[in-house]
Amino acid sequence: MPKVINIEPTPNPDALKFVVQKPILKSGVRSFRDFASAVGDPLGSALFAMGNVTSVFYMDRFVTVNKEHDAQWTDLIDPVCETIEDCHEEEAAEGVAPGHLEGDGQDGKLARINELLDTRIRPGLAGDGGGLEVISFDGSTLEISYHGACGSCPSAIGGTLQFIERLLQDEVDPGIRVISF
Numbered sequence: 001m002p003k004v005i006n007i008e009p010t011p012n013p014d015a016l017k018f019v020v021q022k023p024i025l026k027s028g029v030r031s032f033r034d035f036a037s038a039v040g041d042p043l044g045s046a047l048f049a050m051g052n053v054t055s056v057f058y059m060d061r062f063v064t065v066n067k068e069h070d071a072q073w074t075d076l077i078d079p080v081c082e083t084i085e086d087c088h089e090e091e092a093a094e095g096v097a098p099g100h101l102e103g104d105g106q107d108g109k110l111a112r113i114n115e116l117l118d119t120r121i122r123p124g125l126a127g128d129g130g131g132l133e134v135i136s137f138d139g140s141t142l143e144i145s146y147h148g149a150c151g152s153c154p155s156a157i158g159g160t161l162q163f164i165e166r167l168l169q170d171e172v173d174p175g176i177r178v179i180s181f
Contacts, residue, residue, distance in 0.1 A: 004081040010129040014054070015066045015149035016073065017129030018084055022061070029059040029131055031147040043087040050079050057131060057148030064129035064148035110137050112172050121164055125150055135181050142168065145181045 006019040030041060033055050038044030043063070044056045052071035057064040065080050067073065117132065125131050130150030135143040146153070150160070165178040 004084055007077065007081075008129065010064065010149035010153070011155050012066070012129075012149040012153035014069055014152060015064055015129055016077070016080075017149065018063045018065065018080060020061050020063070020084065024061065024063065025059055029057065029147070031055070031057045031131065031133075033151070043084065046083045046087045047080065050076070050083060052076060055148070055151050057129070057151070059126065059131070062126075062129065066149065066152060109139065109172055109176075113137065113142060113168060113176075116167060116171055117164075120167060125160075140173075140175050140177060142176060142178045143181050144178060 003021050004018050005021050008017040008019060010017055024043070030044065032038035032041065032044040032048070035045065035048035038048050038056060043058065047053050047056045047063075047065060052068045052075075053065055054068055055064075055066040063080075063084055065076075067076055114134070117134070122131060125146075125148075128149055130146060130148035130153070132150065133145045133147060135145050137143070144161075144164070153160075161178060161180055165176065168176045168178060
């Protein structure tokens with residue numbers, strides 16, 4: 001069983017990033033916003049079953065757990081670590097693709113957007129225990145959904161969203177707008 005080797009704070013005070021020794025997923029991500037969405041996933045459902053957990057996001061070598069605002073990390077850290085260690089399979093599982101929207105997307109714009117998100121945005125979000133998924137793109141408006149620590153973080157809604165929009169305006173099309181779902 002892999003051990004939790006580090007617990008890192010995130011910009012979101014209600015989320016912690018639990019770093020594990022061995023990969024949990026070979027590729028992709030898994031993200032759950034509630035217990036019902038985690039049914040069938042041993043780790044996700046076990047973490048929600050503890051109570052006071054509002055979302056679970058994991059990829060590669062970390063698990064990000066968001067807690068209810070009034071819950072205390074001092075009561076949750078040990079049970080979360082034990083659950084991660086107990087539920088982790090020896091062989092890393094497959095996740096889902098990290099939130100790409102497929103299609104030609106208005107003359108290659110979507111492909112360029114996915115490339116920029118993969119190379120310049122998602123690594124930074126993952127460093128803080130989060131991620132994002134592209135929900136839709138109509139040629140001028142990109143709708144995204146944050147996951148993990150970013151899902152309920154005030155800076156993701158403001159500064160990070162503005163940074164993503166400016167990056168895409170500079171690198172893809174000045175008319176692009178980015179909204180968070």
